[in-house]
Structures are given as C-alpha cells and as structure tokens.
Amino acid sequence: MEKIYVLDTNVLLHDPLAIKSFAEHRVVLPMTVLEELDVIKDRREKDVSREARIAIQSIDNILSDAKPWEIQEGVRMPATALHEETGTLAIYQDQRISDDDNIPYLNGTPQQANDNRIINVALKLQAAHPDDFVCLVTKDINMRLKAKGSGLEHVEDYRNDRVLDDLDLLAKGYEYTPGAFWERVEKVKTETHGRTTVHTLARETLPNAYPQMFVVDDTDFIGFVTEVDEDFVHLQDMNRASLMHQEFWGIRPRNLEQAMAFFVLQYQDSDMTVMTGPAGSGKTLLALAYGLHVIMEEKRYNKLIVARSTPPIAEDIGFLPGTEEEKMAPWLAAFEDNLEVLHGTDEHSFSSIDYVKERANIQFKSLNFMRGRSFNNAYIIIDESQGLTQFQLKSIITRVGQNSKIVVLGNLAQIDNKYITPLTSGLTYLVEKVKGFDYASIMHVNGIERSRLAEFAEDNL
Template sequence: MQQSVTLPNDLSKLAPAGIKTYVLDTNVLLHDPTAITAFAEHRVVIPMTVLEELDHIKDRRDKSVSREARIAIQMIDKVVGSAAPQAIQAGVDIPGSTLSGDLGRLAIFPDQLLDASDNVPFLDSTQDQANDNRIINVALKYQSEHPGEFVCLVTKDINMRIKAKGSGLEHVEDYRHDRVLDDIDLLATGYKKSAGDFWDGILEVDTVREGSITLHRIPRVELPEAYPNQFLYDDNGFISFVDHVDADYVYVAVDSRDNLMNQRFWGLAPRNLEQAMAMRLLDNDDLDMTVLTGPAGSGKTLLALAYGLHAILEQKKFSKLIVARSTPPMAEEIGFLPGTEEEKMAPWLAAFDDNLEILHGADECAFGSIDYVKERANIQFKSLNFMRGRSFNGAYIIIDESQGLTQFQLKSIISRVGADSKIVVLGNLAQIDNKYISPLTSGLTYLVERAKPYPHAGIMHINGIVRSRLAAFAEENL
C-alpha cells in the first residue's frame, strides 16, 4: 500500500529557473571567441554594433586581435548560417551549448533601429561613446520588454559596467567563464611544504620497485591534492618528488636537498630551493613542457636560458633554441623597424641578451663569447604572431612574458611544438599589460591548472627574488 508523505508547512517547492538573457559586449568575444557557447541553455544576444566592431577589428594589422575577431565571426556564422532573418532576431539554437537538455539560443539585435522615442531611459549616441551606449541600450530595451526576467550585460570594460548600472540596468557582469580559479592564491606552485615532519601526517606507506627506481607508495586519501612532478618537503630537510599518480596511490621518489643544490647548468648554480627544483624539472627528459612562474628577478629567464645552452651545446639534446614573447603592440611597430625578424625582435628580447651577459660577463672577451654562443646554439628570436601555423621539431622553445596571453593564444602556440622538442613557458602574473586579462583569466593561469595533472609537464613557482635587494623591495612595497 502506497503511503503519501506530507511536507512540513515551512518547506515550499522551488520554482524552476527561468531562461536568462545575456547581452555580450565586443571585448567578451575578442577575449573568448567561443563565448556564445558558454551560457548553457540561456539566451545570448549580440547587438548589431558588436558585429560592426568585429568587422572593423578583423582587418586590423594587430594579428592576435584580428584573428580572435575572425574566429568569433565564424562562430556566429556557424550558428545563424542558413536561418531566416526573423529567426535570427528571435533566436537560433546554439549547438554544443549544453551536453543535455535544451540548447541555448543566439539572437542578433538590430540596435540601429532603437531611438529615443521608445519608453526606455536610453543613453544618447554621442560620437565619443556611441558604440558602448548602443550596446547598453540593447540591454535596457530587453529589460523593459521582459519585466521580471533576468537580463544581464556582460562586458570586460569596467567603466561600461558602471555606466550600465547607473543607467538603470539591474544586472551587469564581467565575463567569468574563463576563470579556472576563484582566488589566485590557489594557483598550483609545483611544491607543497609540510610543517614539522612530512611522515608524521602519513598513516600508511609501503615501498615498491619500478625499474631501477625505489618508490614510496602512499594512498591517495593521504595526499588527495598531489599531482605528477610535484615536490613535497618539510622543515626537517626531507624532500621528495611525485613520480606518478594513479587512481589509488601516489608514488613518491625521495630526493635530497644537497643533490638539488649541487646542480649546474652552463656554470649556473641555484641560489635557493625553488630554483633548484625548477632546474630538476627542466632537466627531466620525460617532461615536454615546464611552466615557471614568479615575480620579476626570481631567475626564471636565466634558468631557462642556461638550461637551453646546456642541453644544446653540452648534451646535444636539441638542434636550436627558439625564443619568443608577446610583443604588444607588435603589429603596428614591428614592420617599421629595420632588419630581419630577429633584428626587429631585438628591442623586446633585450632581456635575453642581458642574461647572456650574466652567463658570459666574466669571460675575457664577453661580446665575442655571446656572439659565438648565439651562433653555436642556433638561437632564433621569433614573434608569436609568426609562430602560428608552423611546427618546431628538435627545438628548445622559451615563451617569455606569457601572462598577457589568452587561453586560446597559449593553446595555439603550444600546439606548434613538434617531435623531440621541449617548451618552457615563463610569466609573472603581477605584470599583466593586457587590459582585458586579469590574473584569474590569464592564459598562464589556465595553463598551470590544466597542465597540473599531465604527467609530462612540470610546474614551479619561484618566489625568492635574487636580482637585488632593491628589486625585492620594489616587488613587495611599490
């Protein structure tokens, strides 16, 4: 016999969530060309002004921005392709916006038809602010026509968010879909320090032999946050390395501080433990990629360059050393500089010449040594704009100042790495010069978190500032 269950009077059934409307600004699509698929089952509105701005931007000489604009336009075209004009204005299903259930819908709003006669507090369309105001007006129009519904303007422009709020728009947000962390302090560092004795916190451990290596096998429940190639150490001098991880166990290889501190690359010795751990990752032949983060002056570039010379000239592991970095505003300026690509890149890559001088400054003929090393190591300076579409085999590749790159840009660069190559990605999240990127949305942050579980990638955050005591003061206090 079936019995009925009576709910307490203070419990009420939740109302089903309604469809939300998101009006996207141009900078959202430039930041993430696939953003139209990021709003699940909800409605995405693209104002005509945004399409006009994308049309202007796709022909810019700034290749990185124009490329994102073209991709965004192609994404929109795939969705609205053969739909009728009335259907496009009403909304067309967005393939891939949800894994199951109702798809999201994309609508193009003809904001050029809006005028001040409508019963909506529109912003005026003065020439200086015409585009921003027209996009805000679209959100205001939707809000007035759909009272009680959630209508939100999504933009990465802080001032535009303030203007929209001040104009009466109830919901205004930054684009957060590309955030991989809630707090930058949670970013993986590549190591974990235990207070006291490391083994005091381990209840169960046994020893296994894999090939020529003896490993300590620790249940995953003891080290739930461990990931491959992470260092574990304590206050008593113990240090170990996570060799690999499976569903049930973490396999740890014990190392020693002396072994780490006695490493040498091209005459360079580590000056702190974090540099030593970074050197161990760089010299690990099983790692195809190493990501080094840290403040200015922590030695990231010097370590990467020293290992490159060591691996090419002494160990013969690679045939060339390729150095590249983000160079805003590259497209407008590089063409006006004389010389070859390497000579055009020289102003932006002077830091590598400075580090070569550090490595060879004590030589009897320093400049002669530097030129000789550049030629012998086949050092090539490249612009990131010209790396796309190429494949680099047998190369040691350094990507410097990567904190200003988007997730999409970093992916397109790393996918260029060919056989028998290693890539080292360097960056300082405190020195982002892209106005649409924050530490939480940087491609470097995305790369660190996504590469963390990959067994052929290593991560290391180098904290200690060794450039000078003045550099340390500036980093901490200015």
C-alpha cells in the same frame, strides 16, 4: 523564468565562441555589437582583428539561413558536446530605441554612444520581460557600473574563460606542509632502488598531488611525485643538500625554489616545463643556462630557439631593417643580458657570447611567425607568455616536434594586454591544464635574486 543575456562586444573579442557558452538560455546581440565587430576586424592589431573575424563567422554559421523575423525573435543554436539543450541567438535593432520609451534612457553622446546603446537594449528587455532574468554581460567595469546606475538589476562579468576563481589556487609545482609531513601519514610503503628511495602513500594523504610536484615541510623533508594513480601517490625522497648543489653552465641555485626548478628542467620525463614567478627570480637565466648545457655539453638538441610575443605596435617587424634575429633584438634584450651574466667574467666576454650563440645555434623568433612550422631536435624558450591567450599558447605548443623540449616563462603580475587578466591569461590556463600531464612540470620560482632594490619594488611599488 527565461534567462536573457545581452552581450557586449568585448566579450566576443575575449572569447569569439562566447555565444555558445550560455547553455539553453537566450543570447541577444545588439546591432551595435555587430557594427563594432565590423570595424575591429580590419584593425592592424592582428590578434584582436582575428578574434573579431572568428566571432563574426560563428554568428554567421548560426544565422546565415534564418529569415529576418527569425533573427529578431531568436534562432536555435546547434547542440554541442557540452550542451545538448541549446538556447537561441537574436539580433536586437537598438537603433530603433528612443527616449520616448517608458524606460531609463542613456543618450548617444559621441564618447559613450555605443556603450549606451548596448545598455539601452538591456534596459528595454528588462522592461519588456519583467518576470524574466535579463542580464548584461560585459568585461568593461565602468560599463557595469553605468548599467547598474541606470537601473539594470543584473550585470555580470564574463567568467566562462576562467580556469580558476582565485589566483592563489594556481598550481605552483610544490605543496608546502606546515610542521612535519610524516605526522599526517598513517600508512606508507617504502622501497629502495639503488640510491633512490620511493614512498608509496594512499591518495587521500595528498589529494591534490599531480606528477612532477614537490612536497616540502618544515623539517627539511622534500619529496618528488613521480607517479599518481587512482589509489596511490609515489613519492621519491629527495636530499635538500643535493638539490642545492646542482649546477649547469656555471650556475647554482640560490634558494630552494630555484633548486626545484633546476631539477624539473633536467627531469628526463619532462617534455615541457612552465616556470612562473616575479621579475628577478631567475626564470630566464635558469632556462637559458640549462639550454646551453644540454646543447653544448650533452648534445641532446641541435638548436636553441628563443621566442616571445612582440607588442601590437611592433607586430609588423618586417618594416624593421635586418634579419629576423636583428628585428627581434629590441624585445629579446633580456636574453642578451643573461648571456652576459653567464659569460661576463670571461677574459673576452663579447667573443665568448658570439661563440656560444654560434655553437648553440641560438635563433631568435617572433611568435607571430611560428604558426605552421614544426621544430624538431630543439630546445625552445617562450618568454613573457603571460600576455598570450589560450589559443595563442596552444598554437605554439603544437609546433613542438620530435626530440624537443619547451620551457614557457611568465610573470602574471606584468600583463600588458588590455584584453587579458591573470585569471584569463593563457599562462594560467596552461598551468592548470598540464599539471596532470605525466610529461610536463610546473614551478613557481619565488624569491627575487636580481637585487635588493628589485625585491623592494616587486613587493612595495
């Protein structure tokens, strides 16, 4: 049985190389999809238009040398590292389908014309290949419902970009064990080096362990994974009271998760820290306080770079008056608020804030203008990263140079990018990909410390 996949335009906008993700099967692109990509590639939404151009280029790389009849029948796609046996790519002339055909037909109303034409292609192929598996792939939920309601047997969401099947499986930076952790440990080797106690356990005791992960139980035991190899997990014994009494730049943790975040932020072997959590959990405040501490007190870095992605309507910040920092001010007000928290009780708070911004060399940047640059001797904070794609986050992290640390912050419950879901967010991808990296740490900071009203809103509204 041959498998035939008809792709919607939004699949290629979400993953421009999606046509290569269907192994040895047949991929069909309706002509309407090419027409939509042609319109989208010139939009002012830079991220979306870029994805459209990449998709068009990948299609052209396969079909450019093929003859017209070969394109309609299907052109063999080149082999990849993941798929030695590849399928074919074909363009379907959906403009030739009419209601005279012996299939269910969706008419071309102005509001739904393109979606209906794409569905009609899948219906036509299903009628022409009754013994084959014909499937429409789209990220549009309503389009999937329409296709099924029209008689199409197989309709799917595009899932190849998901690194997880369930957000509950996302790494949090700690593993909670009900009861007593040591009751499940059969054999352990313990060594003491000065004030540090390290336990060496069999790997099967903590099969999901990764470097810089905490282990927490109900008996106040806290362990910190310093190393993981094929056979053993090395667990440093931590003191809960010491964790709760950490302090930098006048800030102390208010709950255990904040305390663990304090620890991984200042862990010497961590080049990157990824902090997730709900609004009001203190992610930005902790990252900023530690940045000021290491720059102004420890003198480890020369500058503090604060960056975030601007909304599509604001991408062209060049039209706003002032310097780059002044242009970015509306979208970086959260950092100004946190500077006020850190210095609001000073006798001359505004002078203190201005002094700190100058001495710490705080620079506000737009992520749209960070490509091609290299940041050395810098402490970098990336805020609101949940709305970034995998490609965008990769392009940012590759900018980090020598003697620099990057802290990535995000709340997966507040994604405002219509093309991204919590399961396909670049932040989710980053957490899962770096958790096994020896020089990166992860922490989900729960517990809303902003106010009781903010906690109620996060849980109930």
